[in-house]
Amino acid sequence: MRGFVITVLALLTGLFCSSVTYLPVIGSPYSVPNQHITPVYIARSEVDTGSPNIVTGTLADYRGFDTMWETTVMFLSGLTATLILSKSTMGRRPEKEDDYE
Amino acid sequence: MMKDPFGGIILNIAFRMLVPFSVVYAVYVLLLGESSPGGGFQAGVVMGFGIVLARLILGEDSILFNIKAKNSLALAGFGTFIYALAGWLTLFGGGKFLDYSFLPFTAEHANELHALGILMIETGVTICVMMTILNIMDALVKRSEDDGSIE
Numbered sequence: 001m002r003g004f005v006i007t008v009l010a011l012l013t014g015l016f017c018s019s020v021t022y023l024p025v026i027g028s029p030y031s032v033p034n035q036h037i038t039p040v041y042i043a044r045s046e047v048d049t050g051s052p053n054i055v056t057g058t059l060a061d062y063r064g065f066d067t068m069w070e071t072t073v074m075f076l077s078g079l080t081a082t083l084i085l086s087k088s089t090m091g092r093r094p095e096k097e098d099d100y101e
Numbered sequence: 102m103m104k105d106p107f108g109g110i111i112l113n114i115a116f117r118m119l120v121p122f123s124v125v126y127a128v129y130v131l132l133l134g135e136s137s138p139g140g141g142f143q144a145g146v147v148m149g150f151g152i153v154l155a156r157l158i159l160g161e162d163s164i165l166f167n168i169k170a171k172n173s174l175a176l177a178g179f180g181t182f183i184y185a186l187a188g189w190l191t192l193f194g195g196g197k198f199l200d201y202s203f204l205p206f207t208a209e210h211a212n213e214l215h216a217l218g219i220l221m222i223e224t225g226v227t228i229c230v231m232m233t234i235l236n237i238m239d240a241l242v243k244r245s246e247d248d249g250s251i252e
Binding site (some may be wrong): 022047048049050051052053055056059060061064065068071072074075078079081085086100 | 134135136137138140174177178180181184185188198199201210211212213214215216218219222223225226228230233234236237239240241243244
């Protein structure tokens with residue numbers, strides 16, 4: 001089993017390494033993601049969103065739904081950290097004597 | 102909680118300059134996040150820093166602006182609710198979800214409605230981030246008290 005896992009991992013590593021040369025150059029304006037929707041955002045951001053900052057326009061307006069759930073995830077993770085840290089018994093199974101070893 | 106104040110005389114004097122500056126700077130980052138680097142997440146962190154600093158240095162009972170643990174938990178959810186409320190307002194205005202052109206307010210241009218919507222959701226994000234930080238700090242302090250680490 002362990003040899004099988006090592007073989008699969010080695011194969012996947014070789015596959016990923018062989019595909020590195022096909023990746024687009026970082027920062028190239030001719031790569032596929034930079035030619036699809038980015039020029040539209042750069043050209044129309046101020047007209048569409050009323051914000052001179054393209055980052056804010058994208059984050060809060062074009063991708064507003066994404067940011068909403070991002071905020072929700074942050075709230076839930078904070079809530080979970082609070083529940084773990086505060087030793088609260090909320091949501092835990094009732095403890096039995098048998099669980100202790 | 103945190104009955105013993107942390108600071109001596111130097112911190113007590115220095116924090117009187119640090120905390121108002123950080124809170125004012127947080128409001129600045131929030132309001133100018135639309136046209137410069139910044140925004141709701143950063144403003145929430147800076148504002149939470151001010152309150153955490155005041156709580157560490159002066160102790161919990163003697164600071165002016167304090168938020169209890171149960172209230173901070175509720176307010177963190179309320180910040181997320183403000184964000185979703187902006188989306189619902191655009192639905193009631195006849196548009197799609199979070200399409201700020203349809204906010205039910207009067208404005209001359211759609212751009213102003215967009216700016217208003219962005220400010221609204223970033224206010225919600227700010228409240229959520231700040232209250233989450235205070236919430237985690239309350240949990241840490243309470244745990245240390247239960248362990249007997251601090252008085």
